[in-house]
Amino acid sequence: MKSETTPLKIVIVGHVDHGKSTLVGRFLYETDSLEEGKYEAIKATCERRGVPFEWAFLMDALQAERNQNITIDTAQIWFESDKRPYTIIDAPGHKEFLKNMVTGAAQADAALLLIAADEGIQEQSRRHCHMLSMLGIEQVTVVVNKMDLVDYDQERFENIISEYTEFLNEIGIEPSSFIPISAREGDNVASKPAENMAWYDGPNVVQVLDAFETPKTLENRPLRFPIQDVYRFDERRILAGRVEAGTLNVGDELVFTPHGKTARVQTIERWSAPASDTAHAGESIGVTLDEQIFVERGHVASHAAEAPEETSRFRANVFWMGKQDLLANRPYKLKLATQEVECTIREVVRIIDGSTLEVVSEDRDNIERYDVAEVILETKRPIAVERHDQTPEVGRFVIVDEYDVAGGGIVLEPELHQENIFWHEGKVARKDRERLNGHRGACVWLTGLSGAGKSSIAVELESQLHRRGIHTYILDGDNVRHGLGADLGFSAADRDEHIRRVGEVSKLFVDAGTIVVSAFISPYQRVRDRVRESMEDGQFIEVHVDASVEACEERDPKGLYEKARAGEIDNFTGISAPYEAPENPEIVIDTVTDESAAKSAAKIVDFLEQGGYLTMMREAVVKPQTA
Amino acid sequence: MPDYSHLDELEAQSIFIIREAFNKFDNLGMLWSMGKDSSVLLWLARKAFFGHVPFPVMHVDTSYKIPEMIQFRDELADQWNLDLRVGQNKAEIEAGNTFPVGNATRVECCSMLKKDALQDLIAANDMHAIFLGIRRDEEGTRAKERYFSPRDKDFAWDFKDQPPELWDQFKTDFEPGTHLRIHPLLHWTEVNIWEYIDRERIPTLSLYFADSSDDGTMRYRSLGCAPCTDGIASTANTVPDIIAELKATKVSERSTRAQDQESEDAFELLRASGYM
Numbered sequence: 001m002k003s004e005t006t007p008l009k010i011v012i013v014g015h016v017d018h019g020k021s022t023l024v025g026r027f028l029y030e031t032d033s034l035e036e037g038k039y040e041a042i043k044a045t046c047e048r049r050g051v052p053f054e055w056a057f058l059m060d061a062l063q064a065e066r067n068q069n070i071t072i073d074t075a076q077i078w079f080e081s082d083k084r085p086y087t088i089i090d091a092p093g094h095k096e097f098l099k100n101m102v103t104g105a106a107q108a109d110a111a112l113l114l115i116a117a118d119e120g121i122q123e124q125s126r127r128h129c130h131m132l133s134m135l136g137i138e139q140v141t142v143v144v145n146k147m148d149l150v151d152y153d154q155e156r157f158e159n160i161i162s163e164y165t166e167f168l169n170e171i172g173i174e175p176s177s178f179i180p181i182s183a184r185e186g187d188n189v190a191s192k193p194a195e196n197m198a199w200y201d202g203p204n205v206v207q208v209l210d211a212f213e214t215p216k217t218l219e220n221r222p223l224r225f226p227i228q229d230v231y232r233f234d235e236r237r238i239l240a241g242r243v244e245a246g247t248l249n250v251g252d253e254l255v256f257t258p259h260g261k262t263a264r265v266q267t268i269e270r271w272s273a274p275a276s277d278t279a280h281a282g283e284s285i286g287v288t289l290d291e292q293i294f295v296e297r298g299h300v301a302s303h304a305a306e307a308p309e310e311t312s313r314f315r316a317n318v319f320w321m322g323k324q325d326l327l328a329n330r331p332y333k334l335k336l337a338t339q340e341v342e343c344t345i346r347e348v349v350r351i352i353d354g355s356t357l358e359v360v361s362e363d364r365d366n367i368e369r370y371d372v373a374e375v376i377l378e379t380k381r382p383i384a385v386e387r388h389d390q391t392p393e394v395g396r397f398v399i400v401d402e403y404d405v406a407g408g409g410i411v412l413e414p415e416l417h418q419e420n421i422f423w424h425e426g427k428v429a430r431k432d433r434e435r436l437n438g439h440r441g442a443c444v445w446l447t448g449l450s451g452a453g454k455s456s457i458a459v460e461l462e463s464q465l466h467r468r469g470i471h472t473y474i475l476d477g478d479n480v481r482h483g484l485g486a487d488l489g490f491s492a493a494d495r496d497e498h499i500r501r502v503g504e505v506s507k508l509f510v511d512a513g514t515i516v517v518s519a520f521i522s523p524y525q526r527v528r529d530r531v532r533e534s535m536e537d538g539q540f541i542e543v544h545v546d547a548s549v550e551a552c553e554e555r556d557p558k559g560l561y562e563k564a565r566a567g568e569i570d571n572f573t574g575i576s577a578p579y580e581a582p583e584n585p586e587i588v589i590d591t592v593t594d595e596s597a598a599k600s601a602a603k604i605v606d607f608l609e610q611g612g613y614l615t616m617m618r619e620a621v622v623k624p625q626t627a
Numbered sequence: 628m629p630d631y632s633h634l635d636e637l638e639a640q641s642i643f644i645i646r647e648a649f650n651k652f653d654n655l656g657m658l659w660s661m662g663k664d665s666s667v668l669l670w671l672a673r674k675a676f677f678g679h680v681p682f683p684v685m686h687v688d689t690s691y692k693i694p695e696m697i698q699f700r701d702e703l704a705d706q707w708n709l710d711l712r713v714g715q716n717k718a719e720i721e722a723g724n725t726f727p728v729g730n731a732t733r734v735e736c737c738s739m740l741k742k743d744a745l746q747d748l749i750a751a752n753d754m755h756a757i758f759l760g761i762r763r764d765e766e767g768t769r770a771k772e773r774y775f776s777p778r779d780k781d782f783a784w785d786f787k788d789q790p791p792e793l794w795d796q797f798k799t800d801f802e803p804g805t806h807l808r809i810h811p812l813l814h815w816t817e818v819n820i821w822e823y824i825d826r827e828r829i830p831t832l833s834l835y836f837a838d839s840s841d842d843g844t845m846r847y848r849s850l851g852c853a854p855c856t857d858g859i860a861s862t863a864n865t866v867p868d869i870i871a872e873l874k875a876t877k878v879s880e881r882s883t884r885a886q887d888q889e890s891e892d893a894f895e896l897l898r899a900s901g902y903m
Contacts, residue, residue, distance in 0.1 A: 005632075005633055006632070006633040006636055034877070035877055035878065035879040036876075036877040036878045036879070037878075037879070038879070076763050076764075076770055077764075077770070078764060078816060099790075099791040100789065100791070102791055102793065103773075103789075103791045103792050103793065106792070106793045106794055107794075135793075228643070228646050228647065228650065229646055229649065229650045231676065231677070233676065233677050233678070233679055234677070234678075238677065240646055240675075241646075242639060242642075242643050269677055270674075270677075271673060271674050271676075271677045271678045272673070272674065272678075272827065273674075282635070282636060282639050283635070283639050284638070284639040284640075284642035284643050284646070284674075284675070286677060297650060321791060333800070335796050392794075393794075396793075396794055397796075398793050398796040400800055402800070403798075403800040403801055403802055404790065404798070404800075405790055405791050405792075405793070405796060405797075405798050408791070408793045408796075
């Protein structure tokens, strides 16, 4: 309880009424760690309430807890063995308080899993275990409590071992031992030898705690310095944050993910602390850089040779504690280290019942409260991400639904396995690129008279799509004519050739999984049809940007109509050359009525959304049956 | 010389929390009672912001504080360049509706002079969130706290439905009108506080030391209002003395705070309705 060394944090989890709080009370009593008068106070409370002595009153500090004899929220208490100090985290066993249990367990270095011998393995005995595994707690010991209620029966104890071991193995937990105890009587807890269980010759609970290892320092891992904030104090621009892994030195070149900008560490800033040119994992410090590059909260600094993955797509396990279901294809906020970004579940790989480990459903898209699920998560913009088992600090996250932290998760794999990307005999196919992009490739072909509004709509459309994280590119008459069509004039044949070339380039973009916005007068139906036919069904989206010659001539933004009327431009569509309006366009936009470019673009976005262009279709992300 | 590496961890974690809160909330304040915990908290804020305290520091003055405390407050506020805001429930004090006058129970007195005064101070300064120096090891209901703890507009603490805190991700999104308590010292113990005071040479009230009393046999372990706080028998005159004393004792820290002892849930009820 009273030491300079860091206490080992132990969480005690298990089903309701299996004796977690009692075990904590017994620890304190046996190790002589109780405050003066505490034992008497509990005794008095119990007498006043007319109940037998109950250790649980020690941790259950809330009146509602004492009244109902249940633990509602997690609490912490300190005790010291001969070897070292401990922080004991008591976690509630009721299902409805699972988020409190997870809160307690998330802070722990090791766990004791408690099972009552008389009741055996119950729903939360399994669910809590699964949560421990999700939280990455590897050091676990199973404590079989209430042996006094089963006459200290060895067979009963061994049956629980075999039944539970099977379950634990399935979720990858290897308990260091199983201990039969009676927390109420003190058998096998600390000092008292269990005369009633002479058949057991293993360690007692405190001996097992003492055998747990202190958490590994992340000092030897690659540097991870997530920026928490940028301050300007005393004429210095200080990047503040905590070194989560590795070490950072003055003079180091740092690369900031995402974006990959680099600069050197000029100083390491501390206040009222010994000066040092090195900062270690765990230290909250500040740094100044030799160059004033743009860095903000969320950027993760590292050394270039060992930078984290920068991705907007990763596979993860999530556990959900929200009041409302977690839904696929709905935006949420993701918080990972100091990064915050909009995220979406793109694929629910499987949903697992946290208690039975049964796959609840193969094709359900809503993850219910207390479900655990493997998902493909996509973020709106790239972030720094790592596998949880490599650097936990950059491999775990929470999901915020409206105002609530409603879920937590760990990163299994940034992006997707290479074997999936290269499954077509080593070739990257369009579907693979689309899957990586998270949306389909398509060609939005804007056709209409000069001045109809194609370019304005194209620019607005690109911007709206880009903000949604869609890969886009604009091909526009004017800019393409400077290069791709520089050798072409405006004769009917040259105009055909020009559109043919643009059509081919558009096709390449579609093949690259991009939504290309091609804005060309393209007056002839057969020429547009030729482009359509060069692509697969659904890839070519013809949009008629409809405005009458009179309306366009009135706008005449480039003064072309005036020149055409004056005879200065030959073959000007609408004046001296025909315009064939699309026969069966996917979308018609009437720019003469009051539609702004933004509204027109939104109409196209809506079409793309409805048509499933913007979200990855399920068949496209299902793993191939054969590699 | 003890190895204080554990203090480094505690310090880094608290600084992390203080910086998170500063990034997330515009109108922040830090409660400062001049006691050992809130003085350490204030020191950690200076660490977090490289010698600066970029938000107001608030003191709720019940008018029953020990005079040394007010002197200490004003000296340090001046020396550390603090933006000090003092709040007081003048109406009830002037009306004599207090425990020392005999017109209120201890708990009612705390509720009016501390809780209500704090509420007014927060409203007057339009604070969205305040830092407090409470620790889990102080007493049971504080052990149940979160680092980022939401309160509704009436200050009520819904301890039955607290937000999950996973790793170092805290609840930082709130419905308008929610008020927030931030507790960067939750994971410290009383001994840690003194070890840190020792290491950092943080100025401390003389009341904590036995030689400040008349005969040198008594000191304060926990400071509150004069009528409701007793000293403990002690001859500890230096910070290392105090640390040694605490390591040996089994008496609870708040055993000298009378309002805690009024009933089984006196303190819980106070806290749930907005007390510190």
